[in-house]
Amino acid sequence: MNHLAAQCIRCHKVEKRKGSDIGPNLQSAGLQGRSHHLEAIVEPQKTIAxxxxxxxxxxxxxxxxxxxxxxxxxxxxxxxxxxxxxxxxxxxxxxxxxxxxSTMPPMGAILTKREIRDIIEYLSTLKSKK
Ligand code: HEC
Structure with missing residues (x-):
């Protein structure tokens, strides 16, 4: 929500919370695996939602x-x-x-490894059905 360089909510939101619809709503990201999240974040061109x-x-x-x-x-x-x-x-x-x-910027150079791990864990908790 608040990371100045990554700005995930400029393009995403979770359920109806603050954010944008440029990228997919991440409310059911947790139904995909952690390896998918990692790839989506550091190498967005590899698979496109x-x-x-x-x-x-x-x-x-x-x-x-x-x-x-x-x-x-x-x-x-x-x-x-x-x-x-x-x-x-x-x-x-x-x-x-x-x-x-994908217009999502690759985050490998913007976030630290620790931040990336935290985001992956957070995404894993989001399991609303669309
Ligand atoms: C400039 C806009 C933009 C920003 C900023 C952005 N994204 Fe994205 N994101 C996208 C778009 C567009 C897609 C869909 C294309 C793709 O799959 O790469 C996407 C896809 C994703 C996916 C894959 C979703 C799926 O269903 O496969 C995840 C996970 C994700 N973004 C997480 C993040 C996180 C976490 C951040 C912040 C660290 C972030 N994004 C920042 C635009 C953005």
Whole structure:
């Protein structure tokens, strides 16, 4: 909540407490294992929480669309912008796309090992069902 450099609540919250929805709500983080938490914190690009990765598309008509990659089903890509609005794009209209990436900063250089261990233990206690 209060770490000045890590600022987890700039992007996350736990249940309905103070925070933001840029990253996933961490209320059920404890249902995942400690090794997942460690990886999510020090190497965020390795696995991206579903629906929370960022992507940028360049369309054949020259427009670009960027936001959170929600899904790609039956050749329709859904992208969510910062206001929560969903844009649908037909896969065949896409000229170029970036890989889906995490906007979470890697915390290995920002937090001490002890702080990382404390966060992992804290996350392990969060077991609300979504
Ligand atoms: C700038 C925004 C930002 C900040 C700051 C941030 N995160 Fe994240 N975090 C994200 C985003 C976006 C994702 C989803 C993409 C991914 O999986 O990396 C994420 C994913 C996670 C996940 C994985 C969730 C899952 O369901 O797999 C955990 C755990 C996590 N963050 C914990 C933290 C902690 C703890 C901090 C503070 C030390 C923090 N984050 C700071 C944006 C952020």
């Amino acid at each position: 579903e629906g929370y990765g960022s992507i940028s598309l360049t369309l054949k008509n020259g427009q670009s669309v960027a936001g959170l990659f929600k899904s790609e089903v039956k050749r329709v890509i859904e992208i969510k912008d910062a206001e929560g609005k969903i844009t649908k794009v037909a896969s065949e209209d896409v000229k170029e796309r970036t890989p889906v990436i």
